[in-house]
Structure formats: C-alpha cells, structure tokens
Amino acid sequence: MDSFRIVGPCRLEGSVEVSGAKNAMLPLMAATILTGGKCTLENVPELRDTTTMMRLLAVLGVPSTLEKGTLAADASEIKSFEAPYDLVRTMRASIYALGPLLAKFGKARVSMPGGCAWGPRPVDLHLQGLKALGADIRIDHGYIDASASRLRGAEIILSLPSVGATVNLMLAAVLAEGRTIIENAAREPEISALAAALNGAGAAISGEGTSRMEIEGVSAIRPFRVRVIPDRIEAGTFAAAAAITGGRVEINGCEPDHMHAVVERLEACGARVETGPGKMTVQGPGRIEPVNIETGFYPAFPTDMQAQMMAVLCRARGASSIMERVYSERFTHVPELKRLGAKIVLEGGVAVVTGVDSLQGAPVMATDIRASSALILAALAAEGETRILRIYHIDRGYERIEEKLRKLGASIERIAG
Ligand code: UD1
Numbered sequence: 001m002d003s004f005r006i007v008g009p010c011r012l013e014g015s016v017e018v019s020g021a022k023n024a025m026l027p028l029m030a031a032t033i034l035t036g037g038k039c040t041l042e043n044v045p046e047l048r049d050t051t052t053m054m055r056l057l058a059v060l061g062v063p064s065t066l067e068k069g070t071l072a073a074d075a076s077e078i079k080s081f082e083a084p085y086d087l088v089r090t091m092r093a094s095i096y097a098l099g100p101l102l103a104k105f106g107k108a109r110v111s112m113p114g115g116c117a118w119g120p121r122p123v124d125l126h127l128q129g130l131k132a133l134g135a136d137i138r139i140d141h142g143y144i145d146a147s148a149s150r151l152r153g154a155e156i157i158l159s160l161p162s163v164g165a166t167v168n169l170m171l172a173a174v175l176a177e178g179r180t181i182i183e184n185a186a187r188e189p190e191i192s193a194l195a196a197a198l199n200g201a202g203a204a205i206s207g208e209g210t211s212r213m214e215i216e217g218v219s220a221i222r223p224f225r226v227r228v229i230p231d232r233i234e235a236g237t238f239a240a241a242a243a244i245t246g247g248r249v250e251i252n253g254c255e256p257d258h259m260h261a262v263v264e265r266l267e268a269c270g271a272r273v274e275t276g277p278g279k280m281t282v283q284g285p286g287r288i289e290p291v292n293i294e295t296g297f298y299p300a301f302p303t304d305m306q307a308q309m310m311a312v313l314c315r316a317r318g319a320s321s322i323m324e325r326v327y328s329e330r331f332t333h334v335p336e337l338k339r340l341g342a343k344i345v346l347e348g349g350v351a352v353v354t355g356v357d358s359l360q361g362a363p364v365m366a367t368d369i370r371a372s373s374a375l376i377l378a379a380l381a382a383e384g385e386t387r388i389l390r391i392y393h394i395d396r397g398y399e400r401i402e403e404k405l406r407k408l409g410a411s412i413e414r415i416a417g
Helices: 022-036 046-058 093-104 124-132 163-172 189-200 232-245 259-269 302-315 333-339 369-379 392-397 401-407
Strands: 003-009 011-015 036-041 066-067 068-074 108-109 136-140 142-146 155-157 178-184 204-206 213-215 223-227 248-252 272-276 280-281 319-323 342-347 350-354 363-365 384-389 411-415
Touching: 003 369, 022 036, 022 046, 022 068, 022 093, 022 163, 046 066, 046 093, 046 392, 093 108, 093 124, 093 142, 093 163, 093 342, 124 136, 124 155, 124 163, 136 248, 163 178, 163 189, 163 213, 189 204, 189 223, 232 248, 232 259, 232 280, 232 302, 232 369, 259 272, 259 302, 302 319, 302 333, 302 350, 302 369, 333 342, 333 363, 333 369, 333 411, 369 392, 369 401, 392 401, 401 411
Parallel strands: 011 248, 036 223, 155 178, 363 384
Antiparallel strands: 003 384, 003 411, 036 068, 066 068, 108 142, 136 142, 178 213, 204 213, 248 280, 272 280, 319 350, 342 350
16 A cells, blocks of 8 residues: 655645546536436546546446546446445445436436445435435345436425535436426535536526526436536645645635635635635745634535644644534544644544644554545644555545645655555
C-alpha cells in the first residue's frame, strides 16, 4: 500500500489548477445510462472513483474510455441491470445506477451499501422516493431489487436534503410519466450541474438550486456532451493549505461562487481571500485566529471541508469549536491529528480544538478521503517527517495531489509499497 512522506514545515507559494468535481462527475456518469447512446464528459478528474464508476458502467454494458480528462461512454447496448457488491462497497455512489436503470429499463439490482468509516450512511430516502414513483422495491440477500413498468411522477418530501437521494430521484423522474416534485431537495452546485446537463439533453427540470425541484417527465434523454464543474472541495483544501502554512496560493479554475461559507470562515481565521472569475488567491495569516464552525447542507459549511478546517484550527491562537451536523460521527481524523500533537476534545458531536504552537511529524493513518487531506495539511505545518499510510483513500478524491503540492513548494513524496 502506498504512503506519503511529508517533511515540514513549509510555506506554500504559487498557483495551482483545480480539477473537475468528483461529486459532479459521478452523477453525470450514471446519467449516461438514460441516453441509449454515446456521451462525452470533459474535465473529468483521474481518480480511483472515476475508475470504479467506469468499471461499474462496463459491468452494465457501457464501455468507456478516459483520455486526457475526456471520458467517452457508449450506453447503446446495456445488457445487465446489476451493480455488484464488490463495486458498491468500494464506492457508495454506485447506488446512482439504481434510478436511471429503473427509469430506462424498469429493473435494477444494486448491492445495498453498508456503513462507512465514519458511521451509518443509510439509503432509506432513495428507496422511499423511488417507491413513491411507483417502483416495487425488495431487499434480497443484501441487494436492492427494484422493478417498475413505467415510473409515475409524484410529490416527494425528503426528510433531509440528501444529495444522493436527490440525484437518484432526478435520474429516475426525468423519464417518469408526469410531474415529480421534490420538496427539501439538496441544493448543492453538483445538483444544479446535473440538472443543466439533463435539461440540455431533453429533460424538463426546474427549481434546481432551490429546495423545490419540479421535473416534468419526458420520453427520452438524448446523448450529451458536458464539462464537469470545478471541485469546490479540492479548491477549499488548497485554500486551507495556504492558511495553515501561512503561504500564498492562487487557485485557478475554481468557482468562488460555490465556496462562500468556506471563504467566510477562512477570512474569520485571518486569511486574506481575493476572488475573481474562475480564481481565488488565499494569503494565510501570520497567526490563525480561532473560529467556530458548524457544518450543514449547502449553502452552509460543507462537511467535506470539516476535517481540513480542523487541521487549520490546530494551529490557532486559542480554542475553536467544530460542530458536525451532517454526519455526527465523522471525526475519525481526530485521533490521527492528536498523534501530530493537536489538542482536541470530542464531546457529543462537537470537537473543541485548542491551538498549539507547533505540530510534530509522526506516522499516521488515513481513514477516508477528507480525513486524509486534513492529515496532509497538518503534516505540511508540522516539524519533521510525517508518514501517511493508506493513502488509497486520498486517491479516491484528489487528482495528483502530491504533484500539485510539490509545485507549491511542499516536500511530499509517494512511497510505493
Ligand atoms: C454526498 C457526497 C459526500 C458528502 C455528502 C454530504 C457524493 C458522491 N458524496 O454524499 O462527499 O459528504 O453528500 O454533503 O456526492 N441520509 C439518510 N438517508 C438517506 C440518505 C442520506 O438519512 O437515504 C442522511 C445521511 O446519513 C446524512 C445526510 O442524510 O446524515 C446527508 O447525506 P447525503 O447528502 O445523502 O450524502 P451522500 O449523497 O451519501
């Protein structure tokens, strides 16, 4: 298993290019199932999750190629309707196959996702919503078995604005008969990007980016060519890296409009952030000010930036609190950050982080995508050598992160093994 060796402390300087967003790309790849034809996605990041989704599409009979960020997928001869356990367990977003298979072919069998490193991650809202659209759903030997003759539009009220459930329901409702209304829909930019791509291919979706989405079912979705939006979490991670190292980083190819909550908290920490069209420059503060953070659904502070901001606050001048409201148990990075000398106390879904003068390098273990990037940030600011094990997690969600950081002046190398 590969690991990273990072020697700190360093001060990041220079410019970096943001990749396409994993969480926007995965729904678009699943949407190809609806088209019965050849689709092209541009600005696709080369990640483990991209490969996993390509493998899943291949199992269904959708061959695809990825070359220099352009993914071509051919959905003209789908021959299987099953997403196997082996793929679903490595990437939960495999469940995105459920909605489009059901809508297009009237049947789907998708392995039931289990929990994940930071606790339970149910899919009940996906299933309730699909049932409301007329699907018959059974759980059989660990698989979700779904069938329907033709889905019918319905009014669905989500008890939480789940990103995944909103995606799956959109991918099903676009081909349903009649109108679907999703109340309390997720409002993430990745949802709006999916709606834009589907509308460009013949769908009739309105209200995306608000809590009430209306989808008028159509008889066909045409093959599409779309560009994946920039990854706001990757951009936020580089912004946090500038903050923790007291450096200055120009982040190109990002969408600052998608990042208001993160920019606002970074500024509260003392960072200076300048934004312009498609870019952002972050100047880290001399000393980081403590701040309180509460994660929430978009446009609130993203849970996917919680771990990285915790790393930043480990170096603050005083105590900060972090309340995790989306995944109350998403704190697996805490014991690892403590190994680097951080002072963090966890109590009832709240982490109290007391800043320390210096962090020290140590061997640590990555536990999930964002937890791993938090460890990289802390290691950049720590004295001496940090070894981060199990970096396959980071490869799921960050494209060539070590190259990008090295270009900014970090001492980071990948050690194969
Ligand atoms: C997506 C993102 C992930 C991010 C998360 C929250 C992708 C591929 N992944 O995950 O990076 O951390 O949004 O922003 O886009 N819930 C239920 N029942 C359900 C579904 C969700 O109770 O059927 C709950 C979850 O436990 C969680 C909350 O809803 O507390 C939000 O989850 P959700 O938005 O669905 O996250 P994902 O789509 O899995």
